[in-house]
Amino acid sequence: MPKSATTIDTQHGAAPHTTANSSARLIWLLGPALVAGVAYLDPGNVASNMTAGAAYGYLLVWVVVAGNVMAWLIQYLSAKLGIVTGKSLPEILGLRIRRPLARRLYWLQAELVAMATDLAEVIGGAVALNLLFNVPLLLGGAITGVISMIVLGVQSRRGPHVFERVIISLLLIIAVGFTAGVFVSPPDAGGVISGLVPRFEGTNSVLLAASILGATIMPHAIYAHSALARDRFPQFVGRSDTRRLLWATKWDVSIAMLIAGTVNLAILLLAASALQGVEGTDTLEGAYQALDTTLGPVIATVFAVGLLASGLASTSVGAYAGAEIMHGLLRIRMPILLRRLITLIPALVILGSGFDPTEALVLSQVVLSFGIPFALIPLVWITAKRGILGEYRNRWFTTVAGAIAAVLLVALNVVLLVLVFSGA
Template sequence: MLDSSRPAVTARPDAPARGSVPVGARLVWLLGPALVAGVAYLDPGNVASNMTAGATFGFLLVWVVVLGNTMAWLIQYLSAKLGIVTGKSLPELLGEHIRAAWARRLFWLQAELVAMATDLAEIIGGAIALNLLFDLPLLLGGFVTGSVSMLVLLLQGSGRQKSFERVIISMLVIISLGFAAGVVIDPPSAASVAGGLVPRFEGPSSVLLAASILGATIMPHAIYAHSALTRDRFSVRSEGQTSRRLLWATRWDVTIALAIAGTVNLAILLLAATSLQGVAGTDTLEGAHAAIGQALGGVVATLFAIGLLASGLASTSVGAYAGAEIMHGLLRMRVPLVWRRIVTLVPALIILGVGVDPTWALIMSQVVLSFGIPFALVPLVWFSSRTTLLGEFRNRWYTTVAGVIASVLLVTLNVALLVLIFAGA
């Protein structure tokens, strides 16, 4: 759903001058923040959740992927708009409006747990990929993934925003090719896909996987990060630029990013539903990789593993960026990104070291993320609808209604999930 508000924002003075280059070139210069944030929608947790859903329930949860991606478009656009119009990130605005220090710390704690769950999924995913590609032990693979992500983070920490974006977007291309290859070679039937668009569940396990898919699709840290990415990209303003240009470009940015993410996520589920359903051992990424190799050949399996590796490396860098912004906005503390990376790397290495099933850890991390969604989404909808913050550029009434509906749906699913978990305990 498009929001027709048009905030008065401007572009950087080093942007191409209006009329000096074609419109397409000017648009390309403005793209980037959503593509970086969109990597969060293609992290190893997405792969594990969608692969398990397809292998276990076939096409049953196709509708969850589509619904999640539709809601994600609106959510990411609101986050980007908030950063552009106010010049502040969502965590910064939360830090300003939550007056009590104890309340800020509690809010930070839940957001920090979400960020750590994100890191957990991404480091474990990278470790699994390195094990599949090079037979590295999982603990060593996790250490390598974390170390490489530090190098990527150095670009952002040194202020080379465009270089950081180019690296992440390059990994996004690799991720897309790696995960989409299988479904291109062995496409599903159109009737089966259409049948999966009918909303329904089949028992508590399907609800658990639906919550996991939504937690992996609508990532709380992506909501926090996107407002910061647009703030950083367009923080320097000059005269002669119109608000229409930036928000128009932002809509394109979000649309392209979510179209890529949604297509790839759907491709993962369809690949599993078409080629892996009923195959023994596909409840783990290692087993799925082996099954893909047997069903579609070693080349497709290798591309899948490469996509998983790129997914872990790219998404863990974005997750660390979001975590640092959360701490800065809520606790008013700046911690170097590399130091943050070291601290959040420890829980993932511990889990890899003690021998917890990595695929199970990935799926459960996405469930944790689903519980963090309302804490990011509800304030986002509230802030973006306030005249005192956005003035004439606040949400239109229908945009706010759509945001409220998304919030209610997600909270309801999480409550149902809690009931099912404790009822079965």
């Protein structure tokens, strides 16, 4: 039967081969990257970008832009892996790491990274509830966990399509919440342009640059995206029209990274234009109070709503990634809601202990730094192998670009760790 006459099976993820126009088909194929892109808009990103703008103005604009460009390549490679092989990155690594001990050790570091990510996201949601409704942090963390369990329940019961719609709806709230202030306090165009020139001003600016990149390109987003693409398009594995889906995936990733990059840049620009030099903006609570003072309660409230949506969406995606890591590497399929409950405990302990939430966010980014090379290097290596991706393996320049991005990110994360532990 000609492709133009093939029936659409949207229930099971088959490709829409009809005479419908190309834009309609493209929209149907979008989704996985938008869900994975939520990881680029979690509370850790908010804290890093807000602090960078308040402390150094437009100096680190180039870091946000460069991080987003690298993120595009990394997320596309992750999605391509899931589409072409029908397996996630953890599944492939689980098959290729032969020794049980090595596989368990790899799982342990990946699990710690996923839990650190989850920690930051639950804390962000708790802080947002405290700012909006004066909810105690411990209760706020519990509420964030319960709502994320509901969202994950949607994924388990209703499948990837409905899960995508929920997360994308939260993504829209995040975008509005974090960009509204820029329209009230527009950035200086000259300052933005000057910020595109790569440079630093002292050790602390290097630390912040590494923090921005560490909060932007996170291991769990790499693991999750390959699984999201696998789950969304199961019938495409081995089909002749996979190349068309990969083309659509480039659009999916481009749109997701454009949204994430714009929002992250807006956070930094808002802090640079309205909060530069203001005391206390190195914490989420302080940034909220500063926005309330300088731009008014409406912008501060919208910002807090965006922070809440950020925590809820990103913790749901983080829990999904953690479940995939365990299944792929240990071949253990723990019920995702049970896993959500277990991984919620460390965040609640920290919130209940009175430990400073923003400091906990910073420490979680340090833990994430350890996991970057373990996810990124295997991704570039595997997607370059003909024996795994066949004709869809990376071209030489894609592999070179991926290797350069990996080296830069690993180097900057090493710098972050050195600066943190040296007390800079």
